Amino acid sequence: MLTLNGVPALTFADLCQRAYREGPSFATRQGCEVLLGAVAGRTCLAFRGSLGGLDWLTDGRFCPWHDRYSGLWYPRGFLIGARSMWGLIGPAAWLRDGAYLTGHSKGAAEAYVFAAHMLAAGLRVHGIVTFGSPRPGLTSGLAERLCGIPKLRIVNRGDQVTDVPPWWLGFYHVGGATKVGKGWDIALDHPMEAYRKALA
Numbered sequence: 001m002l003t004l005n006g007v008p009a010l011t012f013a014d015l016c017q018r019a020y021r022e023g024p025s026f027a028t029r030q031g032c033e034v035l036l037g038a039v040a041g042r043t044c045l046a047f048r049g050s051l052g053g054l055d056w057l058t059d060g061r062f063c064p065w066h067d068r069y070s071g072l073w074y075p076r077g078f079l080i081g082a083r084s085m086w087g088l089i090g091p092a093a094w095l096r097d098g099a100y101l102t103g104h105s106k107g108a109a110e111a112y113v114f115a116a117h118m119l120a121a122g123l124r125v126h127g128i129v130t131f132g133s134p135r136p137g138l139t140s141g142l143a144e145r146l147c148g149i150p151k152l153r154i155v156n157r158g159d160q161v162t163d164v165p166p167w168w169l170g171f172y173h174v175g176g177a178t179k180v181g182k183g184w185d186i187a188l189d190h191p192m193e194a195y196r197k198a199l200a
């Protein structure tokens with residue numbers, strides 16, 4: 001059984017699934033949606049992935065963009081989403097005790113960027129669990145910034161979303177992949193429900 005800090009990965013998968021099924025606790029005009037939950041008695045933010053339409057346009061904005069706050073470079077679409085959420089809830093008092101972060105697809109990439117913002121503000125990230133994350137950082141800067149944080153980057157074997165933006169343009173993942181599932185079909189292997197089933 002996959003765990004992070006003793007918490008089953010399935011617990012984080014369930015929270016990500018709820019982020020799709022329930023209304024968000026927080027949402028920005030830039031399309032970033034977060035469900036507020038709890039894991040092992042600590043705050044957990046679940047970043048929802050794409051629903052289509054405008055979300056896909058956001059996902060496709062891979063132009064490198066520099067963030068002054070964290071001092072790092074990211075694909076523009078992921079930075080815009082995470083930064084808008086940081087502007088909404090970053091100052092919240094309940095975030096001062098730190099949080100777990102989780103997310104699926106676009107939301108997974110936003111979770112990594114949000115984590116860098118938390119660290120820049122001196123806040124603790126207890127751990128990060130992502131499902132089907134695209135590459136969220138330009139160069140290895142983000143991976144290096146988050147290297148001391150416990151994390152699981154879970155990848156369903158057939159999920160090709162994890163191959164974008166392309167590595168040959170300088171984009172990097174955060175941490176090594178933990179492979180689950182047996183399929184090779186993006187339509188079947190990328191949805192959050194497929195990740196949940198692979199972990200059950």
